[in-house]
Amino acid sequence: MISFGNPDMLWLIVPVVIAGLYLYIRGTRTKLIITRIIIISLLIVALASPQVLMTQTISDENPNIVIISDETESMNIFREGTGDRIYESLAVNTPTTLMRLTGERTAIGDAIIQHSRGDNQIVLISDGNNNHGKSIEEALEFAEGTGTIVHYVKPELERNDISVEIRGEKTVFVDNENIFDIVVSQAGNEQIRYHLEVYHGDTLIRSGTFDQSERKKTVTRVSRTFRELGAHQIEVRVTPVGMDSNSINNRFYKSIYVIPKPQIQLITDDTSAPLSQILLNLYDVSVRKDLDNLDRRKALVIDNQHINSLSSADIQKIERYVTDGGGLFVVGGDRSFNYGDYLDSSFERILPVISEPTEYKGGRNVVIMLDISASAIVHHDGLIMETILSNAISLLRDEDLRDANVGVIAFGSEGIDVSNGFVYLGVPSNIDVLESRIKDLSAGPDTDLDEGLKIALDWIDEDIEEMDIIILSDGGIEDTYQPSLSLAQEINEKGGNFYFFHIRSSVPSQIDHRTNVYYSESLMANVDGHHQFIDFGERINIEFEELEDPPERDEEAFLDTFPLIEFNPNHFITRNTDLSANITGFNDITPKVAADRVVLTVTGKPVLTTWRYGLGRVAVLSTDNGYGNGNIWASEIYSGENARIISSTVNWAIGDPFEEEGAVLEGDDTWLGTPTTLELTMYEEGAIPELTFRGETLELSMTGRNTYETTINPDRIGVHHVSGYPIAVNYPLEYRDVGINEKMPELIRRHGGNVYTENEARGLLLQDTREMSERTVTQPVDYKMYLILAALILFLADVLIRRIREIQEMKNIKD
Template sequence: MNIALESPEMLLLIIPVIIAGFYLLRKTKTKLVEWRMLVAFLLVLALAAPYTTVTQTINEEDPSLVLVQDMTTSMGLFPEDTGTGLYEALTADTPTTLVQLTGEKTSLGDAVVQYSGLGNQIVLVTDGNNNAGKDLTEALRFAKDANTPVYLVQPELETNDLSVEMLGDKTVVVDNQNEFDIVVRQASEQSVSYFLEVYVDGEISQSRQFSQDTRNNTISINQAFTTLGAHNLSVKITPSDEDFNKSNNEFYKSLYVIPKPKITLVTADSSSPLASILRNLYEVSVVNDYSGAGNITESKALVLDNQIIGNFSEAEMKEIKNYVSNGGGLIVVGGDKAYNYGKYLNSSLEDVLPVISKPSEFQGGRNLVLVLDISPSTAAHGTLGDILSNAISILRNDNLKDANVGVIAFGSVGYDVSGGFLYMGLPQNLALLEDKISQLTPSEESETSLDQGLAVTKEMLEGEDGELDAIIISDGGIEDSYDASLEAAKELQDMGVNLYFVHIRSSAPSQADQTRTLYAEKLMQELGLQNNYKHIDMGERANIEFEDTVVTPEDEEDEPEDLGTYLLLEYSPDHFITKSVNLTSTSITGYNQVTPKAGAERLVITVTGQPVLTTWRFGLGRVAAFSTDNGDGATRWASAVYNGSNSRLISGMANWAIANPQAEEGAVVEALDTWLGTPSDLTLIMYDEGIPQLKLDGTQIDLALTGRNTYEASVNPDEIGIHNISGYPLAVNYPLEYRDVGLNNDINPLILATGGEIYTEKEARAFLLKDARQNSEREATEPVSLKVYVLLAALVLYLGEVLVRRIREMRRLKQAQGETGAEEAA
């Protein structure tokens, strides 16, 4: 028992008690003083208010629910009264608060955050599309941290709707081919067809018929502009079938065309694929030696191609460092004279780079299989949601970011859910596995045959190298297949597989009766893996600590060696550089040995985990370390990177390093295209002397000074179309509410992670309240005051002392009376 004090400062009163006590002891030297001192001590302790804490299990028969009913305009695709009947059913049985969202903006995230952590459970009746306020993903994570289950009720789609959007850069360079993505979304997954038209500056450029049977379809187009200034693109679709809303069938995109930005390329190979790509895109000054580069501050970016450190003086290194610190871009391309081969280690240049020029230690070599129990007992006893949520939680373990993971499910048979191993270094693979796991449903067969799941696990892990792990997540009802499962587990042990068992405690008879054998625990005991057995309650998450699997490459040599062929992976596919790049099946035959610094971001790696493109910010500038070659010369490591669509990696890298391609002269305006009802933030930078003023469609804009020569304003045009800001274009499109149509299934794993469930409206009426009551069972720690017990002890001591003293006095009185009587008798 842990005891604490509410007012520990009251213990200071013991000091005068001690002083007074010792004084009286010296004066009287009686036991009475000692008793009274002890009583005083207890009274002071009572004033300090001692207390302890106890843990109690709280079970709410009538849990408090908050039903958030999405009635925004995008919900017109679903029945009008979606959620109304559910609310009436719930409020008749348990306290239920109704929150209705209306209008042309959906702020689900705000509602989740507002009602989380208050003893509530939240029910969302919505399509799941959030377009205002708090990000829904962050809100659901907040709810999870606040131990607030969130349930999702998905309405039934009544009609289909199509929307169109065009993606791409707004600021583009003259005479360059620019790629734009046209995204056509539909609410359902039926086969639809539509006629698509693309307009350039109001004139039709191309048109054709399309069909799709998926939710999203991306159509890429290329367009170059030969004149500077404002231009625009627009796209229009005409669906052949049902289409609920016509306003989201047309989309406008404004563009501002600028001169080619200047960059400086330092290279001994002016005809390399790298040099050719840069020349096509920018105004490039090519020099053989940095000393001939002139004033590099006139360039938006500096590219050092396969340069040995001896080619630079310390004064030149200082100049480069200042250039980047003040906002210049730097790209350092590798080769047989760069990085570990160019003596960069501990040099002045390395201070600016996001990497250290020595072999990289990287996590990798782990192959993990999640073996998930989806037998009917998991649904009957309510553990399926916990099994799936624990699997998703394990996938997000930071030490698995460089692992290969496979997922197997079993009932009476085992089967491969993931389709083999997927590399967790790619966010899209993590999202894919989470989606597949969240959609698992109980098998129809009644048996729980763990041995069948382990047999498929063995097939998946056979022939794999490195760390081999398998995690079983089950409710533990494996008694019928225990012997076969034990043999299958021993076979995996013989292969060197590390086995874990996450046993989720349920209401099953085999677990409710404490005298019965827990077969899951027995299995791990017989394998000698008791430490790998995790017995947790429903709603809890297993904490499995994975040791780092670190592979250290051989020390670098003085000369490049044949490293074989390595596939490239987009480690951060959502970065500006990689978001439009698809490196599938792209290989390099060599690379420089580098190690990313703390704070650097790996964007492209080899399948073995070696960094190939690493970036970071240095001062006001941006630096990219491209640790393979220019595609030519003696090494020819990366020729494939510079071919076809792969060359987007090079242009993306250069555009990122350049940052702002506009010349720093005159007045520069920036404002992103927007949606009707959503303001656009506008920035004006005055590089030359003059009076800052801008007009929106002829009306003066109020500007606020926010920095040196920098002015900002917020504009919110009330009409769809292309608007004019003193010659700078701004496109306003249909309200954002109409872009995302149909059900958003991306949030399903996050819903399950909170401890909630996903239902149709019919399923919600049958199961939601039952699940909410089950989730209301929680352990609460409450303080219990010990003050009354201390006061009672002080009272007992005091009364005891009085009683003892009184008895002694009565004895002395009787003795005195006896002596007096004897004298009288004598």
């Protein structure tokens, strides 16, 4: 597309044309007028500075390389001088810069962003443990966007190091049992031994000698019940038997702040049920149906109540209570949700679910076939390959496939079973694994679709009655068309439905493109499949053929066992639980659009669903209270470790567990060298209390209505107190994550870089960076001189032709 630097100059052509027409009408020499108009117009267009954006591929024989050498304190367990040696091997052959990271914090992400210029490549030498600034993944995405490739050199581990930490809640309730995990990490993969001691205050509560070969392990869980309100502390000490480089991370402190049990209200018809017993043990529970004092409660729990048991006034009170910030936990059973006439009621409006069966989406088997041939990568600067992979990942996260079984097959010079058979997408971790494997795919030289179809045929032979096969390709299947057609027809006869998405070439007139279209369309025509073109970057729009709904469950099927899975393991409710329960029944409900599905059955039915309503939080457990009026559905949820899901759900619904009276101070534990912020909330009018730290008064800044903040940065490890409120300060964060970050190689490869050992880098890195320095750039090409030359040539040609004619005419006159 042509653009102009000075487009206003083009208006000068108008008077030139008008003058030319005037002279032409007056009978002036016609040919002379035409040539002069053309010459002057060319010069005017040249003055307008015409430019055309040209895309071209350039490469550097001597690429510009930036080495980021992590030399922070945690790197003292690795072989020293790796950055210097690699710098020396590169600097003599190509422009190379060495940048060192030092100190007691590692800002790898910030360093990558700082040096990603688009015309260089970065070599990172580090353990990969980023603890300050932008995350490594954010930085790699930024670098990829600028065109900078980041490579990774794994340093050589010379000495082992052991670190310890305590995980658990800081704010706990008096007289409740609390669980704290003791986690020990090591830099290597050795068989290590250490002695461990756990203290509550000055009292030893657990000790023992442990063996460990894992990089990170939850060594033990400590149970502790605090009988006194206020500040407490737990400390763990590790004494390694053998080599340990840094002793600073062998001790860890955790501050605990004990508060009164929150007041909650329970509406139930059975206080002997497991649900009621757990709540009565953990909270200050009022069991009543009267909602007059609801504002004094931190949460309301409604257990298996029919809609008729709640008056319109009650529902209005509940809605107002939740909107203003209260917590609501609704538990199912045989008189609630779909059995309790909740559908379309004003009470249902508050809930994150609709009381009707979830639309059936299970039972579908989908095969995603990805063309990873060289043609898909090389042509059009890799845009075809990018479109294929991005669409595959988009399909994995398609809401219509959330309960489907999906298999991924790649085909290049051979067929690759990427997913290892069918994978259930109802588990988020399965989606993450498939996405990672898709991003790591590399190209093969050919487009052997038949090799991929052979794998699909094996899958449909394994008692699968129906299967949807989605092919994403540039259509270059000419060489394997006949065997591919035979396999596709066999799959089609056995219940396979085909969808071929052909990534359209930007030059549709090309012969090879027309050929590709012919074969891809012909293949789909022969198997009654769907053929559709998509452009670079476009998302596919697929409408699957409807599957028959499963038959209604009879009573025997209703009593079958349904294992539960944590659909969202990162939710507050599930992050510290290990749910391994089965249920025999549930309320068949449908989550609303904004709801968060936390726990499901393995068949995809929602069991624990949450959302925010106004300022409050609402959770729904769509199974019973563990007793269920004799028709027991969910007794396993309320026993052993599984019961933590109940307390976690109530704690999530409560949100802020502090009593809303007086002044409340909150703050997180921190690491040496890392400031921590404390928030003071005033629930009653009056003088703002002074906060003191080490005898000095802290300055408070107002951050909102009745809320204030202050920041402290203690310079000593241990437990400190701010006006009696505990803050634990542990070893610098630099020493927590020891050894190589095992996620680094995958992250680097996912964003186009290579991973090396030091010896591999010194031998291969320069050649690889040269090969990978090819990049596509779009630059404006100025056509001004071409137009001036054209005008000059036309002028000279005109003069020369007229001069030749004049000479010829003079000769004719003489003759």
